[in-house]
Structure formats: structure tokens, C-alpha cells
Amino acid sequence: MEMAVHNALKSWSGKESIDVKKEISSMVFDFTAKQIFGYDTDASPVKLSDKFSSFLGCLVTLPLNVPGTKYYNCMKDHKCIMNKLRQVVKERLAAPKMGEEYGDLLDSAIKDIGTEKLVTEEFVVYLLLGLLAASYDSSSLTVAVAFKLLSENPAVSEELTAEHEAIVDTRIDKDSSLTWDEYKSMTFTRHVINETLRIGPIVPGVLRRTLQDIEVKGYKIPAGWSVMVVTAAQHYNPEAFAEPEKFNPSRWKELDSTVISKNFKPFGGGTRQCAGAEYSKAFMAVFFHKLLTEYRWEKVRGGDVIRNPLLGFKDGIHIKVSVNP
Numbered sequence: 001m002e003m004a005v006h007n008a009l010k011s012w013s014g015k016e017s018i019d020v021k022k023e024i025s026s027m028v029f030d031f032t033a034k035q036i037f038g039y040d041t042d043a044s045p046v047k048l049s050d051k052f053s054s055f056l057g058c059l060v061t062l063p064l065n066v067p068g069t070k071y072y073n074c075m076k077d078h079k080c081i082m083n084k085l086r087q088v089v090k091e092r093l094a095a096p097k098m099g100e101e102y103g104d105l106l107d108s109a110i111k112d113i114g115t116e117k118l119v120t121e122e123f124v125v126y127l128l129l130g131l132l133a134a135s136y137d138s139s140s141l142t143v144a145v146a147f148k149l150l151s152e153n154p155a156v157s158e159e160l161t162a163e164h165e166a167i168v169d170t171r172i173d174k175d176s177s178l179t180w181d182e183y184k185s186m187t188f189t190r191h192v193i194n195e196t197l198r199i200g201p202i203v204p205g206v207l208r209r210t211l212q213d214i215e216v217k218g219y220k221i222p223a224g225w226s227v228m229v230v231t232a233a234q235h236y237n238p239e240a241f242a243e244p245e246k247f248n249p250s251r252w253k254e255l256d257s258t259v260i261s262k263n264f265k266p267f268g269g270g271t272r273q274c275a276g277a278e279y280s281k282a283f284m285a286v287f288f289h290k291l292l293t294e295y296r297w298e299k300v301r302g303g304d305v306i307r308n309p310l311l312g313f314k315d316g317i318h319i320k321v322s323v324n325p
């Protein structure tokens with residue numbers, strides 16, 4: 001993870017500016033795809049992250065399957081992605097040591113084929129599609145929101161930088177990699193990540209279906225209805241978070257665990273809670289560690305937030321990254 005971040009930051013430094021969301025999306029995508037099925041973006045004739053970018057960008061569109069329309073292009077990209085994923089799964093199934101060779105997530109999934117009625121070859125293809133889609137737009141959006149909030153709150157940015165510089169200062173070998181203990185010691189970083197996810201949750205809410213009639217504040221919701229829990233609204237509950245519009249990572253020092261569990265759900269909740277939550281938080285911490293200890297950054301332009309229904313930016317958010325002198 002550190003190496004992926006290192007390579008990305010190196011390639012950004014010196015450029016006039018980069019669109020954070022776009023660049024991080026493709027970095028996280030390539031890294032995740034490598035962990036899941038050994039995807040090597042440099043060796044691949046098709047840049048899968050580009051295909052995902054255009055596929056995900058036109059999911060909510062008029063279903064007019066005519067050349068030249070957004071939907072038509074979306075379907076073309078979807079087909080290309082599915083062909084590639086089907087090919088990957090087929091190759092693994094044909095490998096001499098099927099499911100044993102690489103030790104990655106795809107190997108585990110291949111071994112599970114047939115253990116349950118649902119787990120078929122096609123299911124594994126869709127599992128890959130789902131995980132890659134989930135990784136493309138999620139952490140990158142949260143990091144982009146963090147850049148916006150940090151650029152508007154220089155004191156928070158300074159405290160965050162100080163935490164990471166202190167980690168490097170106490171290292172015996174200054175060039176050594178980040179350790180697990182160092183990661184666990186990033187208290188203020190965790191507060192910044194939580195506060196970013198609270199202020200700018202990427203999804204407006206989570207969907208559930210009622211299994212039985214339930215009553216909420218005098219209203220009856222019949223069994224079988226779809227319910228959307230608007231978690232984004234809970235994040236702005238003034239009884240749980242004082243001055244909820246204010247970006248204040250330090251509030252997390254004091255917050256009660258019951259208040260958090262009832263009002264803070266950026267990754268959903270219950271048995272369907274996000275499978276990539278810890279992975280995303282680790283990625284964000286590693287990203288900020290490398291950025292803040294080895295580089296300097298400044299916002300160049302953009303940062304106007306929109307919701308459609310995912311959180312996004314009108315004209316992106318562009319930053320300039322330079323090596324720390």
C-alpha cells in the first residue's frame with residue numbers, strides 16, 4: 001500500500017496540478033485489483049480503471065442503446081470489463097493448482113465454487129465486479145473531501161502534519177516503512193478521517209427491506225417495504241454532534257461510544273456493513289502519512305460539492321503536490 005502511494009505521489013509531484021479524486025480512484029483501483037486477482041496495470045492492454053471510470057460514470061442514464069449515446073458507451077465498457085473478468089476467472093480455473101497458486105482473494109473464491117448453490121463461476125465474476133466498483137469511487141471521494149476540508153481548516157491540517165512528522169522523528173531508521181504500531185498510534189488521523197466521513201458521507205443512506213410490520217414515531221411501515229435510512233442526516237444530528245456543520249476532528253476525543261454507534265454510519269451497519277471499511281481507513285492513513293511527511297500540497301482550484309446521489313465535485317478538486325524540501 002505504501003509503495004502504491006509512494007509511486008503515485010512521485011508521479012504527481014512537479015505537475016501543475018492533479019485532479020485528486022480521479023488520480024486516487026485509479027491508484028486505489030489498480031492496487032485493489034492487484035490484491036484481489038494479481039492485476040498488473042502496466043502489463044494490461046486494457047486500462048481497466050479507465051473502463052470502470054466511464055462505466056460507473058453513466059450508470060444512472062437513459063437506457064437508449066443506440067450508438068453515440070451515454071448508455072451505449074456504458075454498455076460497451078461493461079462488456080469489455082466483464083470479458084476481462086471472465087477471462088481472469090477462466091484462467092484461474094484452468095490453472096494446474098486451481099485455487100492454490102496465488103493466495104489472493106480470487107483463489108479463495110475459486111476454492112469456494114460449488115460449496116453453496118449460489119457460488120458459481122459467474123457469481124465469482126460478479127464478486128470481482130462488485131469489489132472493484134466499490135473500491136473505485138469510495139476512498140478516493142473521501143480523500144478528496146478531506147483535501148477540501150483541510151484546505152479550509154489550516155489549523156487542522158497543521159495538527160495532522162505534526163502527528164505524522166512525530167512518527168518519523170521517533171523512528172530509529174528514518175527510511176523504514178510504516179509499522180502496524182505506528183498506524184495504530186495515529187489518533188488524530190483517525191479523528192480527521194471520522195470527521196471527514198461524518199461531514200461528507202459518500203452515500204446518502206442505506207437501503208433495507210422490512211421483514212415485519214414496524215412502527216416508527218407513530219407511523220406504521222408494512223412488511224416488505226423498502227426503507228432508506230438517511231445516514232447522512234444522522235451525521236448532522238445536533239444532539240449527537242454539537243455545531244454539526246463545523247469540521248472539528250477534535251470532537252472525536254470526547255464522543256461517547258453509544259452516541260457514535262447510533263449516529264455515525266458512513267459504512268452502513270449490521271450484517272451488510274461495508275466489507276472494505278478497515279481497508280479504506282488504512283489506505284487513507286497511509287496516504288496522508290506519505291503525503292504529509294514527504295511532500296507539501298496546496299489546493300489549486302475546485303472543491304464545490306454536489307450530490308447525484310453519490311457525493312461528488314462540480315469541477316473536481318485540484319491540488320499541486322511538491323517534494324518536501
Ligand code: HEM
Pocket residue numbers: 032130131132134135138139142202203205206207266267268269270271272273274275276277279280
Ligand atoms: C471510504 C470508503 C468507503 C465507504 C464510505 C463505503 C461505504 C459503504 C456503504 C455505506 C455500504 C452499504 C452498507 C450497508 O448497507 O449497511 C457499503 C457496502 C459495501 N462496501 Fe463499501 N465503502 C467504502 C469502501 C469500500 C471498499 C474499498 C470496498 C472493497 C474493496 C468496499 C466494499 C463493499 C462491499 C463488498 C459492500 C457490500 C457489503 C454487503 O452488502 O454485505 N467498500 N460500503
